[in-house]
Amino acid sequence: HLLEDDTGHFSQALANLTEHQDAVRLLIHPVPALVMDLVWSGVARAKFLVGKVWILVNLSIFMLSQCILNRHQDELSDNMRESIRIIIFCCRCFIYFFGMTGLIGIHVQRALLDLQGGHTAKVGQMSVPESQAKPQAVVSLTLTTSLIIMFITEPVLFCMGSKLHRGVLFNNDCEAADGLMGMYSTFSMIAMMCYYVLVADICIISTKVCAFALLISRTCADLALNLLMLIVAIIAFAAGVCTLDQEATGFDNLPDSILMLLKMTLGMVHSETYSKFGDHPMLMVTLVV
Numbered sequence: 001h002l003l004e005d006d007t008g009h010f011s012q013a014l015a016n017l018t019e020h021q022d023a024v025r026l027l028i029h030p031v032p033a034l035v036m037d038l039v040w041s042g043v044a045r046a047k048f049l050v051g052k053v054w055i056l057v058n059l060s061i062f063m064l065s066q067c068i069l070n071r072h073q074d075e076l077s078d079n080m081r082e083s084i085r086i087i088i089f090c091c092r093c094f095i096y097f098f099g100m101t102g103l104i105g106i107h108v109q110r111a112l113l114d115l116q117g118g119h120t121a122k123v124g125q126m127s128v129p130e131s132q133a134k135p136q137a138v139v140s141l142t143l144t145t146s147l148i149i150m151f152i153t154e155p156v157l158f159c160m161g162s163k164l165h166r167g168v169l170f171n172n173d174c175e176a177a178d179g180l181m182g183m184y185s186t187f188s189m190i191a192m193m194c195y196y197v198l199v200a201d202i203c204i205i206s207t208k209v210c211a212f213a214l215l216i217s218r219t220c221a222d223l224a225l226n227l228l229m230l231i232v233a234i235i236a237f238a239a240g241v242c243t244l245d246q247e248a249t250g251f252d253n254l255p256d257s258i259l260m261l262l263k264m265t266l267g268m269v270h271s272e273t274y275s276k277f278g279d280h281p282m283l284m285v286t287l288v289v
Contacts (some may be wrong), residue, residue: 052202058099059195065091066188083167087155089170100147143194146187153180234261
């Protein structure tokens with residue numbers, strides 16, 4: 001029953017185990033661990049690894065064109081800069097014509113299959129294809145959208161029509177592209193983060209690493225609540241300090257007080273700084289509390 005349900009389809013028992021309150025302890029039990037190893041080694045591993053290798057290839061090429069080759073070109077010779085521009089253009093062509101189009105095809109195919117089968121999910125007041133409502137699909141759709149916007153605002157394409165730069169091969173620095181660089185670089189950053197998020201689930205190769213990742217995901221909510229309480233406490237104490245009759249450095253106004261208390265909380269303030277607050281007893285009491 002852990003592998004196949006009554007209808008002959010793949011059982012959702014393992015998926016239900018991950019939603020249990022004590023999922024980490026259940027998943028490291030020998031029986032679920034054995035079932036996951038059987039499913040992984042017999043069915044899922046090959047398809048999963050092929051997909052992740054393809055994403056890693058796209059990520060590597062994307063990093064090469066966006067983060068590595070386009071930096072510090074001023075120190076190079078003209079021939080070297082032209083060679084680098086050619087490589088960057090080829091890398092971006094690969095991302096657009098293979099990575100972007102492949103993602104578009106996958107999302108369109110899955111969405112059509114869901115709509116034909118009537119598999120939809122509610123997102124607010126809207127009904128969307130069920131496959132597109134999953135977290136990984138949302139990240140992949142964000143990546144696809146970012147790549148489409150990058151292609152539309154590609155500086156190289158705009159500079160090709162610039163009269164001043166027709167003699168420079170694959171130039172991306174021209175007046176025609178100046179107004180687009182901000183949008184292009186922003187969506188480039190979003191795409192980079194999406195690539196890394198899509199690669200992150202490669203941790204399921206190891207059951208122990210997968211269990212650790214699941215534990216981390218379950219503790220993120222508690223961490224967020226703790227950070228929220230810390231922020232509220234810092235704002236409350238900073239507002240209280242601003243009402244005191246004091247002229248201590250770093251507590252001149254509310255924003256400066258919040259910043260100073262945050263530094264104190266993170267241990268970024270030198271011990272000598274505390275000695276300067278000795279002339280303000282109430283301020284010192286507040287800081288100690």
